[in-house]
Amino acid sequence: MLSEQTKQAILKLQKLYPEKRSALIPALHLAQSEEGYLPREIQNEVAALFGLEPNEVNSVVSFYDMFFERPVGKHVIHICKNVSCMLRGADGLLSRLCQKIKASPGEISPDGEFTVIASECLAACDKAPMMIVDDKVVGPINEKDLDAILEEAKKGPGHPSPVDLEGLHHA
Amino acid sequence: MPEMRILMAHIDKPDQTQLENYKKNGGYSAVRKAIPSITPNDLIEIVKQSGLRGRGGAGFLTGAKWGFVPKDLPVKYLVCNCDESEPGTFKDRLLIEKDPHQLIEGIILASYAINANTAFIYSRGEFFEGIATLRKAVKDAKLHGLLGKNIFGSSFSLEIIVHPGAGAYIAGEETAQLNSLEGFRATPRLKPPFPAVSGLYGKPTIINNVETLCNVVHVINNGAEWYQKIGKPKNSGTKIFQVSGQIQKPGCYEFPLGVSLREVLDTAGGMLPGRHFKACYPGGSSCSLLTAKDIDIAMDFDTLMARKSALGTASVIVMDDTADMVKVAHRLMQFYQNESCGKCTPCREGTRWMVQILARIESGGGTIHDLKVIEQVCASMAANSFCPLAVGAAPPVVSAIQEFKSEFEAYINLNPHPSKLPVMKVAYPYLETVDMQK
Numbered sequence: 001m002l003s004e005q006t007k008q009a010i011l012k013l014q015k016l017y018p019e020k021r022s023a024l025i026p027a028l029h030l031a032q033s034e035e036g037y038l039p040r041e042i043q044n045e046v047a048a049l050f051g052l053e054p055n056e057v058n059s060v061v062s063f064y065d066m067f068f069e070r071p072v073g074k075h076v077i078h079i080c081k082n083v084s085c086m087l088r089g090a091d092g093l094l095s096r097l098c099q100k101i102k103a104s105p106g107e108i109s110p111d112g113e114f115t116v117i118a119s120e121c122l123a124a125c126d127k128a129p130m131m132i133v134d135d136k137v138v139g140p141i142n143e144k145d146l147d148a149i150l151e152e153a154k155k156g157p158g159h160p161s162p163v164d165l166e167g168l169h170h171a
Numbered sequence: 172m173p174e175m176r177i178l179m180a181h182i183d184k185p186d187q188t189q190l191e192n193y194k195k196n197g198g199y200s201a202v203r204k205a206i207p208s209i210t211p212n213d214l215i216e217i218v219k220q221s222g223l224r225g226r227g228g229a230g231f232l233t234g235a236k237w238g239f240v241p242k243d244l245p246v247k248y249l250v251c252n253c254d255e256s257e258p259g260t261f262k263d264r265l266l267i268e269k270d271p272h273q274l275i276e277g278i279i280l281a282s283y284a285i286n287a288n289t290a291f292i293y294s295r296g297e298f299f300e301g302i303a304t305l306r307k308a309v310k311d312a313k314l315h316g317l318l319g320k321n322i323f324g325s326s327f328s329l330e331i332i333v334h335p336g337a338g339a340y341i342a343g344e345e346t347a348q349l350n351s352l353e354g355f356r357a358t359p360r361l362k363p364p365f366p367a368v369s370g371l372y373g374k375p376t377i378i379n380n381v382e383t384l385c386n387v388v389h390v391i392n393n394g395a396e397w398y399q400k401i402g403k404p405k406n407s408g409t410k411i412f413q414v415s416g417q418i419q420k421p422g423c424y425e426f427p428l429g430v431s432l433r434e435v436l437d438t439a440g441g442m443l444p445g446r447h448f449k450a451c452y453p454g455g456s457s458c459s460l461l462t463a464k465d466i467d468i469a470m471d472f473d474t475l476m477a478r479k480s481a482l483g484t485a486s487v488i489v490m491d492d493t494a495d496m497v498k499v500a501h502r503l504m505q506f507y508q509n510e511s512c513g514k515c516t517p518c519r520e521g522t523r524w525m526v527q528i529l530a531r532i533e534s535g536g537g538t539i540h541d542l543k544v545i546e547q548v549c550a551s552m553a554a555n556s557f558c559p560l561a562v563g564a565a566p567p568v569v570s571a572i573q574e575f576k577s578e579f580e581a582y583i584n585l586n587p588h589p590s591k592l593p594v595m596k597v598a599y600p601y602l603e604t605v606d607m608q609k
Contacts, residue, residue, distance in 0.1 A: 016332060025335065025337050063512075064337035082502070083452075083488055084415035123260060123263070128416075
């Protein structure tokens with residue numbers, strides 16, 4: 001269920017744009033921050049707020065990599081696997097990371113803390129091999145830094161949304 | 172040729188994100204100069220004369236693009252493309268995180284020139300820090316009267332909306348970006364009509380890259396003549412080269428266009444100890460490889476196009492003698508397959524087929540005519556697809572085979588077993604024109 005606060009924020013987002021459907025992607029970011037992913041019930045609630053068919057919203061959700069239709073860990077790690085990072089050891093880093101959290105890419109670690117996603121280029125090739133841990137760009141990463149990075153991440157509030165309730169007031 | 176920092180002049184200063192510091196370093200003087208004393212038409216003329224070409228990859232003349240906007244229609248939009256997803260590209264992130272007001276000033280100038288009252292910054296959703304920095308900068312600019320109604324007492328008003336994407340390479344293609352901004356899947360639109368005539372919500376829309384808009388600030392501050400003298404004829408100005416991969420000091424380096432590849436690599440610290448330069452993609456992954464014989468090539472739009480490669484986003488991905496070109500080609504084709512939006516068949520199926528063939532070669536099950544099939548499918552895919560994604564997917568792999576055929580052959584010869592061609596025939600019966608037995 002979407003909270004009343006999120007619903008109000010979505011309605012406010014819609015007014016920001018010349019046409020309200022433009023607010024759909026930011027709204028889905030907001031909605032996702034409720035439970036960490038977008039179950040069908042939440043997608044349907046968003047659809048109702050936009051006056052859209054549920055399948056219209058699902059076609060958008062399923063297209064974009066940042067929207068999750070299944071639950072993810074409390075913290076999301078996007079690790080880059082593209083060429084610039086691959087040439088600097090990303091493949092080894094990814095398998096080491098998966099061993100550490102005891103989960104394959106896309107799965108939730110047994111302790112519920114992490115989901116690792118093997119991503120395409122994340123536009124920080126100067127830091128290769130790199131990853132985005134929740135909202136922080138981390139790199140260049142040495143395998144021996146992984147434990148510290150994971151411990152640090154656990155202290156944070158969890159994977160964020162690029163849209164926050166406060167961010168809406170800018171316009 | 173030493174580095175020449177114009178866009179990156181204040182990038183190392185920690186407080187440059189603050190409006191007061193941006194102003195202290197000469198910021199917002201271009202908008203003061205232009206609004207309202209320079210007419211929008213004259214502004215377009217100045218940018219035309221400067222020869223500024225788009226920095227997002229295509230290198231189209233910015234002033235000419237602005238000139239396509241019909242003057243008589245009341246509602247127009249500017250969209251700043253900050254989707255930055257081309258492999259190896261990381262300049263826009265730097266520009267928005269470290270000097271956001273430079274971009275906002277460029278957006279004000281461009282919006283004034285085309286008379287747009289709403290501008291969008293479409294940022295890729297993963298830029299958490301960049302989006303927050305931009306939001307604060309927009310808010311501050313508005314508080315200081317640089318945005319909002321009747322800027323500097325003129326009749327010109329402007330609002331900027333920072334819009335997050337949600338992870339899709341294809342959203343960097345301008346018409347796909349418009350669909351995404353309208354709240355749809357990021358699939359490209361048929362052109363014409365071009366966005367300058369019918370874009371966002373069917374209204375005239377100009378889409379410019381972050382680095383392009385930052386350049387406009389300096390063109391207005393210093394004049395078209397000054398700008399033209401930097402770089403080379405028809406390739407004026409500086410360019411932020413992003414060097415990554417197997418190199419000592421990966422990072423952003425700003426040079427006049429026409430700098431040699433050697434100078435860019437040397438500035439980035441040269442090769443890793445004991446290694447030798449093997450090849451690089453000069454403009455992100457969607458272009459042909461350059462090799463050791465190209466080491467003194469001039470890095471500008473026209474020279475690289477004549478070499479049948481491309482300056483693209485000037486993202487130099489460096490490979491040394493330890494790089495495995497089969498793995499590089501395979502990885503890149505996986506990228507294009509992942510990012511194909513699925514709208515048109517040649518791209519959706521072509522990239523998938525390429526990945527299957529390259530995976531087979533890498534696992535030792537390839538045959539020598541697989542290489543021929545790759546070239547044929549790439550040519551067919553590039554010629555028949557809807558948008559530039561497939562056009563960009565072909566050269567990184569085709570050029571890897573052309574330049575480093577022996578590496579592919581070595582993988583193929585590892586396994587002399589009969590080929591798996593019959594499987595391919597079943598899977599893709601409609602491609603009978605490819606003769607599998609040759």
